[in-house]
Amino acid sequence: MTDGPTGDDRVVVALDVGGTGMKCALVRPDGSVLHAERHPTDAGRGPDAVVETVLAVAEGLADRARAAGSTPVACGVAVPGVVDEAAGVAVWSANVGFRDVPLRTLVGARLGLPAALGHDVRVGGIAEARLGAGRDARHVLFVAIGTGIAAAHVVAGSAAVGAHGAAGEIGHILVRPDGPRCGCGRPGCLEAVSSASAVARRYAELAGSAASAADVAGRAAAGEELAGRVWREAVEALADGLATGQALYDVDTMVIGGGLARAGGQLLDPLRAALRERMTFHREPRLVAAALGDEAGCLGAALLALDSLERR
Numbered sequence: 255m256t257d258g259p260t261g262d263d264r265v266v267v268a269l270d271v272g273g274t275g276m277k278c279a280l281v282r283p284d285g286s287v288l289h290a291e292r293h294p295t296d297a298g299r300g301p302d303a304v305v306e307t308v309l310a311v312a313e314g315l316a317d318r319a320r321a322a323g324s325t326p327v328a329c330g331v332a333v334p335g336v337v338d339e340a341a342g343v344a345v346w347s348a349n350v351g352f353r354d355v356p357l358r359t360l361v362g363a364r365l366g367l368p369a370a371l372g373h374d375v376r377v378g379g380i381a382e383a384r385l386g387a388g389r390d391a392r393h394v395l396f397v398a399i400g401t402g403i404a405a406a407h408v409v410a411g412s413a414a415v416g417a418h419g420a421a422g423e424i425g426h427i428l429v430r431p432d433g434p435r436c437g438c439g440r441p442g443c444l445e446a447v448s449s450a451s452a453v454a455r456r457y458a459e460l461a462g463s464a465a466s467a468a469d470v471a472g473r474a475a476a477g478e479e480l481a482g483r484v485w486r487e488a489v490e491a492l493a494d495g496l497a498t499g500q501a502l503y504d505v506d507t508m509v510i511g512g513g514l515a516r517a518g519g520q521l522l523d524p525l526r527a528a529l530r531e532r533m534t535f536h537r538e539p540r541l542v543a544a545a546l547g548d549e550a551g552c553l554g555a556a557l558l559a560l561d562s563l564e565r566r
Contacts, residue, residue: 266559267315267329267365270374270551271308273297273349277548278311280319280326281556285385287549288324289315301351308357309364316365329361329369330377330559332551337373338419339558344371345419370555370562375422376413377554378546379406382509383413385553386545391506395499395539397424399492400512402437403445407503412561425449429494444495448488450514457484471517489521493528500529500536511544518543 265288270277276295280288293311297304308331316326335347342358344350362369372380379396388394394408403425406413414421425445426438433442434452446452450467457470461480465473473481496508514521526541546553 263324264327265319265324266556267312267319267326267367268332268552268556268559269308269312269315269330270332270377270555271295271304271350272334272374276308276311277552278315279549279552279556280315280324281553283560285381285553285557287553288322289318290549290552291315295350297350301353301355304350304352305355305357305360309360312361313364316367326365326367328559328563329365329367330372330555330557330562331357331361331369332372332374332377332555332558333357334374336419337371337376339370339372339415342369342371368559368563368566370559372555372558373406373415373419373422374551375404376406376415377558378511378550379408379413379422379509379554380411380557381546381550381554382511382544383408384411384557386550387509387542388507391540393503393505394507394509395503395505396509396511396544397496397499398512399449399510399514401449401451403449403495403512405499407505424495424499427495427498429491433491444491448492448495448514450512453484453488453514456487457481460484467514468516471520475520485520486524489524490528493525493532496525496529496541497532497536500533500539504536505539507540507542509542509544511546511550515543 265280268279276293279290319326336345344352344355358369358371375398383394396406405422405424426443429444430442434446435441436443436446453467470481474485
């Protein structure tokens with residue numbers, strides 16, 4: 255992203271923290287990006303080092319905004335795992351190593367600004383629902399399919415958090431009772447069958463050679479029988495999971511994001527048909543690809559921070 259035009263000089267410092275990298279931006283209240291940058295997370299250094307990096311990067315972005323004549327008004331941070339948004343605490347994150355980190359308080363104290371902390375998929379869902387592929391729908395289910403699978407149920411621009419900060423774990427719906435064991439310890443979860451890592455793992459088991467999910471998709475499109483079988487298995491299980499999601503949430507639109515969604519029509523076309531077959535009295539949701547790519551987390555973190563300002 256390049257620096258954009260001037261106007262309203264207010265900006266929000268936004269960070270989307272992942273296990274390997276952080277996507278960071280200065281975002282205007284209208285959702286446009288003034289400046290964007292990326293930094294390594296280096297989670298292997300331990301959670302204290304990661305927290306210090308988050309604080310230093312956020313502080314640097316606030317300083318950059320002021321130097322450019324903008325006024326930072328808040329900071330939004332998105333992290334993976336279990337997040338207590340009301341308390342501003344990163345309760346647990348295997349990818350980053352956080353456990354009960356009061357990140358909202360730490361960021362607010364370091365920057366001297368109001369801060370908000372959110373779950374990476376939930377804030378991504380907020381961004382897609384307000385600014386992206388779900389912007390014309392009131393009820394949106396954003397489903398991120400990457401190394402794992404998680405979702406965000408967004409109604410009128412706000413994402414459900416749940417009683418314990420763990421709402422949206424659609425990847426742990428049971429779809430194949432006799433299926434592979436999931437990282438959560440139970441066999442047959444959607445994530446263990448239809449995530450990008452599951453597709454790659456299944457193909458390697460059957461073919462005896464390693465391949466990424468993108469490789470499997472490409473080989474399936476080229477007509478390789480084994481790759482086609484693995485791809486169909488993943489799509490069928492994903493349709494089962496989404497049908498359960500529709501029974502629970504009754505949404506207008508399902509937005510499919512994450513790395514596996516880069517397969518485009520090769521994923522969405524058969525998935526749409528399989529989901530249609532599973533609908534009985536439920537309304538079939540509109541199924542679309544995410545529009546914001548990997549910027550969704552940053553934009554959503556900024557929106558969350560702006561929402562918190564309005565509630566003050």
